[in-house]
Every structure is written in C-alpha cells, then in structure tokens.
Amino acid sequence: MKKLAPFFLALGILWGSAHAAEEKSIIVSSTTSTEQSGLFGYLLPIFEKKSGIKVKVVAVGTGQALDIGRRGDADVVFVHDKPAEEIFVAEGYSTKRSEVMYNDFILIGPKSDPAKIGGGKDIQIAFQKIATSQAPFISRGDKSGTNAAELRYWKDAGIAVSSSSPWYKETGSGMGPALNSASAMNAYILADRGTWLSFKNRGDLVILVQGDPKLFNQYGVMLVNPIKFPQVKKVEGQLFIDWLVSKEGQDAIAGYKIDGQQLFFPNAKK
Known part of the structure; x- marks a missing residue:
C-alpha cells in the first residue's frame, strides 16, 4: 500500500494541474475607484458565478491602467477618462470603447x-x-x-x-x-x-x-486588441464586457448601494 502512495500523490498533482489549466480567467486593469468603492467586490462574484470566468483586477490610476493595456498585460481595460480612452482606441490598442456607467x-x-x-x-x-x-x-x-x-x-x-x-x-x-x-x-x-x-x-x-x-464622470470599458496582442483572451474578455452592458450587468451596477445611496448609474448604449 505504501508503494501506491507516491502514485496517488502524483495523480493528485496532475489532476490539480489539469483543473487549474481549465480554469478560465481574465485580467482587468481598472481605476482605483471601481475597486476602492467596493463595486468590484459586489459585481464580480455575480459575473463569475454566471460565467465561470475568474476576474483578476489590477486597480491603479486610469493612466497606468491604460499603459498596462498598451503593453498587452491585460485583457480588458475599465477606466474613466474618455479623452484618453478615445486615444487608446485611435492608437489601435482596442477596436471599440463601450460606455458602462457614470457618477x-x-x-x-x-x-x-x-x-x-x-x-x-x-x-x-x-x-x-x-x-x-x-x-x-x-x-x-x-x-x-x-x-x-x-x-x-x-x-x-x-x-x-x-x-x-x-x-x-x-x-x-x-x-x-x-x-x-x-x-x-x-x-x-x-x-x-x-x-x-x-x-x-x-x-x-x-x-x-x-x-x-x-x-460628470463617465466610465468606459475596452477589450485590448487581440490582433496586436495574441495572448489576449478575446472570448472571455468580450463575455465580461457584454455582461457589463447587458440588462443583467446594468441592473447589478444599479443595485450596488451604501447606506441606501446608489454609487454608480448604468448608461450603456442599447
């Protein structure tokens, strides 16, 4: 029986590695306000439960978040500086900017x-x-x-x-x-x-x-261009964006409140 122990240990390691490889995840570079306001702590479990996609957030200033996208080190960028976001798209680092919410x-x-x-x-x-x-x-x-x-x-x-x-x-x-x-x-x-x-x-x-x-403070979301950066998880990243601008995602954003006060107001274009 003792001789079988290493076999089962190795099998367990292999199973664990395969399971980890199957886990779907994306990296979102975002502004600190989405993180420090508690919005992501509220939203992401809802999305992750529905999609099975784990969202890893890098919360920094919008300028830094865009730079992370420019390096191809994120799949999605979710920030709040519209002029800078439009430059990001114009430079080819994304092909589309979608408005999500405002405060x-x-x-x-x-x-x-x-x-x-x-x-x-x-x-x-x-x-x-x-x-x-x-x-x-x-x-x-x-x-x-x-x-x-x-x-x-x-x-x-x-x-x-x-x-x-x-x-x-x-x-x-x-x-x-x-x-x-x-x-x-x-x-x-x-x-x-x-x-x-x-x-x-x-x-x-x-x-x-x-x-x-x-x-007025508008937030936008963009998929990092997978043509420029082949490592970008295009399917999973787009699923996250599609959920944010869907009725379910927009309702979830509207539902986040502190002491009865709504923090963000959804305004994705239909």
Whole structure:
C-alpha cells in the first residue's frame, strides 16, 4: 500500500494541474475607484458565478491602467477618462470603447472651509477661491482619471498649479490614500462620489461643491486588441464586457448601494 502512495500523490498533482489549466480567467486593469468603492467586490462574484470566468483586477490610476493595456498585460481595460480612452482606441490598442456607467466628481474640504466655497455649484470658481486663499489642496498626482479631470478644472479656472506651491500637495496615490491625506491635513480634494461614499476616515471633511455639469464622470470599458496582442483572451474578455452592458450587468451596477445611496448609474448604449 505504501508503494501506491507516491502514485496517488502524483495523480493528485496532475489532476490539480489539469483543473487549474481549465480554469478560465481574465485580467482587468481598472481605476482605483471601481475597486476602492467596493463595486468590484459586489459585481464580480455575480459575473463569475454566471460565467465561470475568474476576474483578476489590477486597480491603479486610469493612466497606468491604460499603459498596462498598451503593453498587452491585460485583457480588458475599465477606466474613466474618455479623452484618453478615445486615444487608446485611435492608437489601435482596442477596436471599440463601450460606455458602462457614470457618477460624478465632488469637491471635498474641511467643515471650517477657509476658502469659503461651501454650497457652490461652479467648480472653476471654487478652484479660483482655493488658489487665492492658498488653502491646502491634495492632488492625487497619479495620472488617474480623477487627476486628469482635476487638472482640466484648474486649467479652465485659469490657474497654473505646481507641486512647488506650498499649498498644493501631490500624493501620487489612489483615491482612498489621497482622501486619508486630505483628512489628516484638513485639506481640499477632488474625489469621485463612489469612493467618498465608501470612505470611513472622513474626519472633518464634508462635501462642499457638487452639481456642476462639468463634474460628470463617465466610465468606459475596452477589450485590448487581440490582433496586436495574441495572448489576449478575446472570448472571455468580450463575455465580461457584454455582461457589463447587458440588462443583467446594468441592473447589478444599479443595485450596488451604501447606506441606501446608489454609487454608480448604468448608461450603456442599447
């Protein structure tokens, strides 16, 4: 019987290896807001149960997520910087961009509100007041979709920001860590609403500016071009995208809430 033990051990290893080889999986490079808001923790088990496809998420800033796609190191890219996404498609790294959902950006700051922006509806005016007051402002500084939007708002406000300014601090971090920095420093920060709603370490921070149409925050998804990168799992990746934009996927996105508040709003084109 002892002589058979190695045989059964080897058989078990072979079976386990074959089983692992059969497991279907994809890599999705995505923005930190989809991860840190808890959306993926809610969505992915639903998709995985239905499809049998395991989704491995690499959550980084949108710029980094797109670069991962440019290297062919992901099957799907799911981000929120439409101009950058359109460039990604134009460069041939994907053949199609599909809109999935949206929420909005909000301007967070301390209750004391030294820049006196509370209750405002115009993000450009708010940024001008922050610059004039030189109140502390935390920037992600990580080439994320949120960082790209923030820099557009400063530019539109006619403000040239620089890390050399004592009041403007770049963290080079994701949304959650950047919010932690803002909380610790009682600073202003631009955030996506989804991550803010799931953020617990708020300290004295509150929403001060919201509702400006310019704060609209659209998310898009793209299959990395399998012609350019033959290793891309075209079938499995497309199944994930098709599910996200299907009625079932869109209903699942709408169903994700924290304290009764919906974090993302599906808007895939029919």
